[in-house]
Amino acid sequence: MATLAALRSLHSTIGAALSEIEQVYNSQGLDYPSLDVPSYQNIPADSPLPAELKPTEKQLEQERLTTDPAVANAINLAVAAGGRLLATLQQPLISVLETSHLGHIAAALSFLEASNVAEILRDAGPDGLHAKDIARKIEEIHLGKEVAPGSPTEQIEPAKISHVLRLLATQHWLREVKPDVFANNRLSSLLDSGKTLDQLRTTPEKKYDGTNGFPAFIGFSTSELFRSVTYLRDWLLPASPSGSQSKPKPETPFHLAYNTEEGYYGWLERPENASRLAQVGSGMAIARASGRKSIADTSVFPWDKLAKDSVVVDVGGGIGSVSVQLAEPHPHLRLVVQDRAQTVAIAPKMWGDAHKDLFDSGRVSFQAQDFFEPQPQALQVPGAGAVAHPAVYLVTRVLHNWPDADCVKILANLRAAAGPDTKLIIHDMILQPLCAESAEPTSGITADNKPTSVPSLQAPLENWGKAVAPGHLADITMLTLMNARERTLEELRELTLAAGWRITDVDRSPPPLPWGYIVAVPV
Known part of the structure; x- marks a missing residue:
């Protein structure tokens, strides 16, 4: 396709996507959320902050509607097309300059969050605050002492604050409403913890308590x-050799x-x-908060078809968040949460009085178990006694923390303890190759349960680009911190087969975060 024709095609894709979004919002009598309007979603209902700062039901509904399937699909199309349009039109030199300096954006965002500027600008309101006053507020919170208005700050230069915030404004992370005067917008308000400035000054360790993360x-x-x-x-x-031996x-x-x-x-x-x-x-x-399907959904797995007192083992389940989510709507199941001894010892206490009935009844119980060690020959389950083989092993967001060899060990230990009817459910991201010719597996998956995938697009959008970038960013995060990765379906198929499991069904979310549920059976 000729370049100008491709650009026109991208333009048309964006227009059609906007029409779809507009139709859905108009049907609800709503406008799309404005980039310029903050939405302080971390402010609790009982906060002493003024009521006008708290998000209205209309604002919350505007945000909720962005996850409507039709809207989400249109957003993905528009973002993918917009990213390709920008990459094509922008001079390569400018792309090099911007991309090689993305670390500047991350560093500026780090300052924005750590300095509590979002909370400071929240108190300032839509007219914003001058960099001199922002610097004064930052110093008051961090040093715990008052600085008189108009007095120079001791450790913070307002001009430097202004230049950092102005860079963020070029990325639409906040607004410069007048020279050196800045105000929050929809993006920067995400970083507001909902705490008052006094709370941030006196109890900074509680800044993240009760927030959306x-x-x-x-x-x-x-x-x-x-x-x-x-x-x-x-x-x-x-590594370059250093002398006769290298580290x-x-x-x-x-x-x-x-x-x-x-x-x-x-x-x-x-x-x-x-x-x-x-x-x-x-x-x-x-x-x-990613909008993915719940593990308890019967479209993920037919939980309602399992017999009464069927045992589900939540492998590496931490304090039991996933098990509680599954146990609430399915009272016929018994959940065993396995994790390290130190985690299991504190898990019930972490819940306080919440879900006390689940723990007291034994419907959710805890067991110290290293998933690199063989599973016990028989599970001792409150209310069910000794269970030779569980109905389901549930492995939620565990494998992406480990290299391939370790993943095979984890899954092989589960396979050795599985019965012929035991199912394995893996919940992790499922990446997809960014090319027109997909590398999805064609064998090893039950024929009548073909995996769902990101819809294939015609040129010039065979590469979804920015629409799927978050999953690939998460991939490099796992590589950087743990020598692990998010995996494609083919890579997951190879891991499961190596450990004695065969994938039978796949349920995958659309972009931008490709969370998926994989069901496998013993080979």
Whole structure:
């Protein structure tokens, strides 16, 4: 296809997508969320902050409607076409300059979150705040002392603040409403923790409590992850021999960056890293906000067809969040959460009084079990006694934390303990090749259960580009921190077969986050 014809095709795709979005929003009497209007979704109902700052039901409905299947599909089309349009039209030199300096954006976002500028601008309102006053508020929160209006700040230069925020404004992360005066918008309001400035000053350790995970995720992504990924090049390239012997290559870029032999999670569990561990834990909450299908949905697996007191083992299930989600709508199931002894010891306490009936009745129970070790010959399940083989092994967002060889060990241990009717359910991202000719497996999957996939597009959109980039960014995150990865369906098929399992069904979400559920049976 000629280039100008391709550009016209992309333009038409964007127009058609906007028409689809407009039709859905018009049918509900709503407008699409404005980029210029903040939506402070972390402000709790009982917050002392003014009521006018809290998101209205109309705003919440505008945001919820972005996940409507028709709207989400149109957004993906528009984003993919827009990304291709920009990449084609922009001068290559400018693309090189922008892409090679993306670290500047991450560093500026890290400052925006850590300095509590989003909360400061929330209090300032739509007219914004001058960089001099922003600097004063930052210093008051971080140093815990008042700075009189008009007085110069001791450690922060307003001009530098202004230049950093102006860079973010070029990326539409906030607005410059007048020279050196900045205000929040839809994006920067995501980083607002919902805490008052007094709360941030007096109890900074509670900043992420009760949030949707976005503020903490920015902090995590732009701190140890950002530092670690700068070592990706050195880690991937062959090491140059130094003398007669060269040092073995560290396991991950993270190990290079922090000069440690501990794994990432072990490093986080150091006493001095307690605040980082809390930040990572809070940041992972955004996975629950991705709009993916619930594990409890019977379109994922026919839970309602399992016999009463069927046992589901939640492998590496942490404090049992997934098991609770599954147990609530399916009271005939018994869930056994397996994890490390130190996690199992604190798990019920982490819930407080929530779901007490599930734990007291034994419908959700906990068992110390290393998934690299063989499963017990018989599971002792409250209310069901000794169970030789569970009905289901559930492996949720575990495999993407481990290299291939470790994944095979985990799955092989489950296969050795499985009965002939035991099912394996894997919940992880499923990446797809970015080419017109897909590399999806054609064998090893039941013929009448062909895997769902990202719809194939005609040129020039055979590469979905920006619409699917988040999944591939997550992929490099796992590579950087744990020498692991998000995987394609073919890669997952190879792992499961190597461990004695055969995939029979696949349910995959559309872009931008390709969460999927894979069902497999013993070979």
